[in-house]
Amino acid sequence: MWSLILRRLLVAIPTLFLVMVFVFILQRMLPGDPLLVMAGEERDPVVLEELRKLYGFDRPIPVQFLIWLREVATGNFGASLRTGAPVTELIAQTLPVTIQLAVASLIIALLIGIPTGVLSAVKKGTWLDYLANAISLSGLSIPNFWLGIILILFVSVNLRWLPASGFVSVFDDPVEAFRTTIMPAFVLGTGLAATLMRHTRSAMLEVLRLDYVRTARAKGLLESKVILKHALRNALVPIVTLSTLLFGQLLAGAVLTEQVFTIPGFGKLIVDAVFNRDYGVVQGVVLCTAVAFILMNLIADVLYIVINPRLRTT
Amino acid sequence: MEAGVSAPTGDVLAVDELTIRFDGHGVDLVDRASFRLGRGETLCLVGESGCGKSITALAVMGLLASPPARITRGRALFQGEDLLSMPRKPLADLRGNRLAMIFQEPMTSLNPAFRIGDQIAEAVVRHHGVSQQEGRARALDVLRRVRIPAAEKRLDAYPHQLSGGMRQRVMIAMALVNRPDLLIADEPTTALDVTIQAQILALIAELQREAGMAMILVTHDLGVVAEVADRVAVMYAGRFVETGPVDAIFSDPQHPYALGLIGSLPSLGKREGRLATIAGSVPPPQRFPAGCRFATRCPFADERCAREVPPLVETSTPGHQVACFKAPLEIHVGGLAA
Numbered sequence: 229m230w231s232l233i234l235r236r237l238l239v240a241i242p243t244l245f246l247v248m249v250f251v252f253i254l255q256r257m258l259p260g261d262p263l264l265v266m267a268g269e270e271r272d273p274v275v276l277e278e279l280r281k282l283y284g285f286d287r288p289i290p291v292q293f294l295i296w297l298r299e300v301a302t303g304n305f306g307a308s309l310r311t312g313a314p315v316t317e318l319i320a321q322t323l324p325v326t327i328q329l330a331v332a333s334l335i336i337a338l339l340i341g342i343p344t345g346v347l348s349a350v351k352k353g354t355w356l357d358y359l360a361n362a363i364s365l366s367g368l369s370i371p372n373f374w375l376g377i378i379l380i381l382f383v384s385v386n387l388r389w390l391p392a393s394g395f396v397s398v399f400d401d402p403v404e405a406f407r408t409t410i411m412p413a414f415v416l417g418t419g420l421a422a423t424l425m426r427h428t429r430s431a432m433l434e435v436l437r438l439d440y441v442r443t444a445r446a447k448g449l450l451e452s453k454v455i456l457k458h459a460l461r462n463a464l465v466p467i468v469t470l471s472t473l474l475f476g477q478l479l480a481g482a483v484l485t486e487q488v489f490t491i492p493g494f495g496k497l498i499v500d501a502v503f504n505r506d507y508g509v510v511q512g513v514v515l516c517t518a519v520a521f522i523l524m525n526l527i528a529d530v531l532y533i534v535i536n537p538r539l540r541t542t
Numbered sequence: 543m544e545a546g547v548s549a550p551t552g553d554v555l556a557v558d559e560l561t562i563r564f565d566g567h568g569v570d571l572v573d574r575a576s577f578r579l580g581r582g583e584t585l586c587l588v589g590e591s592g593c594g595k596s597i598t599a600l601a602v603m604g605l606l607a608s609p610p611a612r613i614t615r616g617r618a619l620f621q622g623e624d625l626l627s628m629p630r631k632p633l634a635d636l637r638g639n640r641l642a643m644i645f646q647e648p649m650t651s652l653n654p655a656f657r658i659g660d661q662i663a664e665a666v667v668r669h670h671g672v673s674q675q676e677g678r679a680r681a682l683d684v685l686r687r688v689r690i691p692a693a694e695k696r697l698d699a700y701p702h703q704l705s706g707g708m709r710q711r712v713m714i715a716m717a718l719v720n721r722p723d724l725l726i727a728d729e730p731t732t733a734l735d736v737t738i739q740a741q742i743l744a745l746i747a748e749l750q751r752e753a754g755m756a757m758i759l760v761t762h763d764l765g766v767v768a769e770v771a772d773r774v775a776v777m778y779a780g781r782f783v784e785t786g787p788v789d790a791i792f793s794d795p796q797h798p799y800a801l802g803l804i805g806s807l808p809s810l811g812k813r814e815g816r817l818a819t820i821a822g823s824v825p826p827p828q829r830f831p832a833g834c835r836f837a838t839r840c841p842f843a844d845e846r847c848a849r850e851v852p853p854l855v856e857t858s859t860p861g862h863q864v865a866c867f868k869a870p871l872e873i874h875v876g877g878l879a880a
């Protein structure tokens with residue numbers, strides 16, 4: 229297992245390098261001058277030239293890239309061109325927000341996806357199965373931002389039950405954290421629940437026809453134990469992997485939902501940075517996302533081994 | 543069903559007219575199978591692949607998946623209670639306790655996610671409500687009884703760490719841990735190396751004698767049948783074509799199919815290894831003949847055989863039954879036997 233981790237980490241280095249190259253090039257291909265955004269009303273060519281020199285934007289692009297690479301390698305992820313705040317600080321502020329949202333979303337997705345997946349596998353071909361499938365299909369096809377807006381209109385504006393926007397950390401005020409996180413987490417979670425449900429269903433169907441399930445019945449175990457212990461334990465192996473990967477996606481991809489609910493998270497950070505041509509922040513955030521993704525993949529691989537006795541001992 | 547077919551006391555299992563159909567098949571894959579089994583007795587079930595031996599065994603255990611399987615008729619009285627009409631819960635109370643089964647597939651019959659010891663202990667805990675610790679103690683005990691070397695260490699092993707023979711020993715241990723009154727062993731050695739097969743069968747036979755339990759053994763090995771069976775049931779295409787005491791079946795087989803299997807009739811079957819072969823093969827269920835299902839392969843078949851189903855009738859030997867219009871065959875085979 230350690231050799232697997234080591235191998236993965238070695239592969240991660242070229243992966244991260246490629247990510248850096250791409251984000252660097254793509255960003256500079258975008259129209260718009262970061263200095264104009266930054267300088268605001270200041271249009272004095274002399275001042276602009278000074279600034280350009282100061283930030284190194286007058287150098288050739290490959291040189292700029294190498295400078296960035298050197299800085300990152302020494303642990304300096306740069307600063308916002310607009311506010312001067314260090315990128316690490318911005319990430320440290322927004323990442324916990326997104327993590328809280330991602331954890332809440334994943335919990336909701338698992339709580340909905342796994343039981344319905346198990347149920348529709350066990351009741352395969354009955355109206356319950358069809359109902360679960362129909363709901364999950366609609367869950368997959370409803371866009372998150374639309375569901376978010378509808379929820380805000382209904383729950384916040386009409387019923388006034390929950391706040392429409394904002395964020396409170398669970399460590400500051402659990403109750404308020406719950407109230408601000410539940411709606412966006414529900415929006416993100418239900419989308420993932422549909423995916424989880426389908427995978428759980430097919431994994432369960434696969435497992436339920438195996439011989440050891442028959443053995444469990446032959447022992448006289450009650451059907452609930454046969455399904456929830458003997459079958460589900462094995463069906464969960466691919467589900468755990470999938471959930472970890474979904475979590476990685478949540479960290480990177482909650483952009484729209486964060487916008488709809490005005491949550492000051494990772495997604496909002498990057499969207500603002502892109503619109504402001506804030507090169508340093510975009511680069512830092514994308515790099516951080518890439519690292520998170522690689523880590524989640526690694527965790528998925530390790531978990532797969534940990535919960536799979538056949539692999540653990542080899 | 544008529545009254546009066548209820549089991550005489552002393553029968554562990556009495557199956558009456560068990561009939562199994564699968565959704566989408568217009569034919570009974572097991573057709574009115576009847577047999578009984580006394581305390582401590584061994585019944586060997588023989589017949590070519592696809593005859594319905596496994597689904598008969600699974601039906602008795604209540605392990606046939608329904609759908610697609612449907613039991614359309616019959617009873618299976620186990621110590622006086624009908625297994626086929628029993629609600630799920632009391633049936634599950636019997637399974638793995640007084641009624642146990644060993645399967646043909648040792649490689650896939652154990653759950654890969656749990657330790658051997660826990661899988662066996664689970665059966666004890668389920669039926670005797672003992673602690674997990676006590677369950678593991680009994681698991682260790684039974685692993686020793688099935689002679690697994692280093693049993694103590696095996697308790698914590700996962701199935702993939704064991705060979706096929708060892709896994710089948712574990713399955714046997716799991717089936718026997720609660721000392722059942724009836725053990726159903728469905729070709730327990732078919733999937734194993736030839737060298738291991740004899741060991742496992744000897745083990746099963748020995749444990750059975752020790753425990754005094756009744757056993758239904760499904761096997762292809764007529765040598766084993768001759769050795770361990772009290773009674774034999776010969777199945778062909780979903781029907782019992784001949785049943786009786788092992789001596790009668792071997793010394794005086796009456797049904798042409800049984801004759802072929804046992805290989806005592808040179809023109810019908812050549813003995814190859816221990817199992818004789820019969821010309822042709824079992825037709826697929828949708829092409830079972832309407833009358834006697836053996837008619838397509840039987841050298842004695844006539845027009846009546848194609849139309850009518852021959853009933854199982856008692857021969858001159860008590861307890862020996864055969865389903866063939868031409869039985870006893872002696873009067874017909876004069877010219878055939880070399």
Ligand SMILES: Nc1ncnc2c1ncn2[C@@H]1O[C@H](COP(=O)(O)OP(=O)(O)O)[C@@H](O)[C@H]1O
Pocket residue numbers: 564571589590591592593594595596597598610827
């Ligand atoms: N799940 C199933 N669906 C449809 N047909 C089945 C199923 N299981 C078994 N059968 C059919 O039932 C018949 C008897 O099978 P089986 O009892 O396994 O035979 P045996 O154990 O004697 O080799 C075969 O024709 C087989 O194709």
Ligand code: SF4
Pocket residue numbers: 797798799834835836837840841842843844847852865866867868869
């Ligand atoms: S009934 Fe007819 S076809 Fe069937 S076994 Fe007897 S002789 Fe052959």
Ligand SMILES: [Mg+2]
Pocket residue numbers: 595596597646728729
């Ligand atoms: Mg079989």
